[in-house]
Amino acid sequence: MTPRRQRVPWLVLALTLALAATGLMALHTVRHVMRMRRSSESIRPWMSIPYIARSRHVPAEGLYKSLGLPPNRHDRRPLGRIARQQGRPLDELIARIETAIAHAREQPPRQNGSVP
């Protein structure tokens, strides 16, 4: 067999592996998109109050209040840091924020209120 012909089986094997990897990654991507359509991002310790307010489409003031903080749009501290500084468990803060979000969504939208 010539060296060129010897390379063919290796190329076929590599091509098969590359196509299999492409198929797997494409499947993973499609599943990811479907997961995204089903549910929104959960609240994570890196998120700041303004970010959570924007992603959940609720005013930031209520979220600050739920954590006992004065409303301050320049306060960009992540939740993890707020939990450490307040000496409270992170899960408790997340639960308070989720309650505040649910409460804000029950309220009728303000006519001239600030949009987060």
Added chain:
Amino acid sequence: MNLGEQLLAALSLYGVPILAAVLYVGCLGLPLPSGLLLIASGSFVEGGQMNLWTVLIVASAASIAGDLTGYTLGRWAGHAALRRFSPKFKERLDAAERAARKWGAWGVFLTRWLITPLGPWVNLLSGASEYPWPQFVIWDVLGECLWVFLYVSLGRMISGEVQAIGALAADITWVILTLTVAGVLAWRMVGLRRRAVWDTIVLDPNNSAGS
């Protein structure tokens, strides 16, 4: 918190310097979530936490600086080392340099914004194969500016789903990468097939006439 989340928290607190540091180090080959931080920066721009032009300029400059550092390392260390320690591969190195000159522009441009996982390696290889630096700089600047603009715009458009969009962008990048590898392998197979047919005609004309 995983590394990505720790960097997102740092970006939220300290802003552009964190973005610049991550992009610079990421361009040197460390596996950092550069795309995720760019998307998050777009989201923070949308929320009024960061300035759009500052993000675009600083992120592009940091990425270009990282690429040029990689290129320089490849050029001054990689090239000399390859020549010194592998003289028997001289022909292959010469072939690699010819290939870099022929395909280098597309290689540099596409690995800046479309097939980003290969970017750091292309930097080193471009330097080691002595790809002309003015051309490297031109394609690098174009590609990095496009990458930064696309990812920041994506973050601005879908500003409330940073992690999900970051993960999705990474997934799509890997699909494109594996598809590119499959395309290159298929191209090589077609090339081998063509050469095999040509050899049959030239070396064995009777066989080709009979078939």
